[in-house]
Ligand SMILES: Nc1ncnc2c1ncn2[C@@H]1O[C@H](COP(=O)(O)OP(=O)(O)OP(=O)(O)O)[C@@H](O)[C@H]1O
């Protein structure tokens with residue numbers, strides 16, 4: 001039998017029960033819409049999160065004090081000397097740049113305005129490692145670092161809070177924990193993310209923060225050593241080199257480390273796992289509604305088979321084989337689900353756009369992503385739902401005895 | 410080589426199992442029908458007429474006995490093979506017309522050709538069949554827009570379209586008034602006269618039976634009387 005003719009006939013048959021068909025399609029529309037919407041939102045969330053992780057910089061490794069496995073008898077803090085050793089191109093050739101830092105929080109004020117922000121003490125390389133530029137003025141320089149200068153680079157939000165503007169601020173003097181600091185620059189806008197707000201911070205030289213603001217136990221200890229590897233491929237190599245350097249310096253040739261190294265890839269992988277699980281979870285819940293839609297199709301097809309028992313008997317009497325009848329009913333059920341799938345994709349798109357708009361209104365960056373894969377998958381899946389839930393009714397129709405079916409009232 | 414006999418049924422029985430009870434609808438029917446013959450099967454209600462027609466039309470398997478349909482042994486065939494036989498060799502006309510309500514007369518008549526796998530010239534042949542039953546001007550009408558007599562004529566056109574070995578008509582005038590009933594009979598008998606179409610009627614109506622040369626009477630699943638035929 002002709003393919004297009006079968007489809008045309010199926011459509012005609014479905015249109016003869018418009019409301020019934022529409023309600024059945026609606027079940028699939030909601031199912032597919034939910035799946036598509038959830039996948040798009042999930043993909044958008046993943047993008048936002050991985051985006052904010054890659055925004056931190058590229059090919060980064062984070063070295064912090066404290067081992068994560070066994071307890072080491074005499075753990076040593078990380079120091080600036082450790083950072084210098086890591087920066088040595090002979091012992092760690094895979095390392096491009098190193099930026100030790102101390103971070104905390106502080107009270108900053110200007111002319112009666114005051115705010116609580118995070119504060120970071122960094123070296124000049126921090127600007128390159130973390131990809132932080134200035135829109136005005138300059139970043140912390142080697143001179144500031146050597147001279148323990150009381151200078152500060154303001155984040156955009158801090159500038160806005162203290163001054164009500166983000167320009168023409170170089171030369172102003174603000175107070176951090178009551179001590180005067182001269183503004184030498186304003187950092188470019190980083191944008192907020194789910195984890196942190198990098199615009200709400202002030203940056204001072206590492207030497208300054210250590211001597212004036214935050215005292216640590218050992219004279220030259222730091223909280224974190226940021227390391228930028230020479231390339232994405234060099235990250236695992238860099239990890240090994242840093243480990244070797246630090247184990248030698250901390251005299252822990254055997255046993256556990258007294259430091260931990262996290263790579264950006266670790267964070268990305270973790271984030272992807274979390275968002276992946278979230279997406280599967282949301283998608284799974286949505287898929288259940290698609291299943292319900294499929295059961296709706298099965299239900300309506302069973303009704304249709306019973307109603308059309310005589311028609312089936314007649315068709316068989318004039319020569320329809322089992323597979324002709326199967327095909328007829330499977331075409332109808334898959335037309336129902338395919339229509340539902342296509343409308344559902346549009347609905348899902350609308351749904352995800354709506355969620356995106358709500359997120360934007362509440363200042364969260366979430367751009368829903370509807371991938372071609374998801375669209376194809378949803379189309380195929382809805383078709384499969386129609387076929388799967390159509391098989392039983394179609395088989396019932398095909399197996400009717402023609403003589404019996406013709407007697408049916 | 411054309412076989413002389415379109416129907417050669419020998420000692421056909423059909424038993425239905427109704428729970429504990431066995432219903433012997435046919436108890437050993439032997440019937441032969443020549444090409445171009447016209448015959449009526451009569452008998453009281455429950456005598457097995459429809460059961461016999463279903464078996465002769467290859468809609469149902471007999472419980473025992475042998476059956477050659479147009480020279481082909483159909484007793485051992487499975488469902489899809491029977492469907493193909495029905496499609497090519499048997500034209501059905503039912504008391505209740507059994508047209509597909511959603512489709513036009515033309516589409517209804519073309520349906521057997523679709524199942525036969527005919528792809529070319531379907532419209533033309535369907536149109537010719539409708540013209541043969543005098544409905545050349547009604548091809549776009551749906552069953553609901555046709556009178557009972559016209560609907561039965563569409564059904565006849567549908568039975569004709571694959572050029573079957575014989576036409577089985579179960580009470581073809583049962584749902585019609587006298588005038589349309591006569592018209593339907595005229596059309597069927599003319600097909601026999603003009604083209605030699607073999608006709609089997611199942612009927613209660615003596616007026617229908619009177620117009621056929623041979624009458625087979627069934628009672629309690631057995632042939633009681635067979636007159637007028639050459640068998
Ligand atoms: N599918 C079936 N299951 C059980 N018994 C059946 C079945 N079909 C027919 N019978 C029985 O077989 C016998 C013959 O039935 P059949 O329908 O052939 O009679 P008929 O001569 O066509 O009667 P009518 O003139 O009322 O149409 C009846 O007793 C009927 O109850």
Ligand SMILES: [Mg+2]
Pocket residue numbers: 458459460
């Ligand atoms: Mg009957």
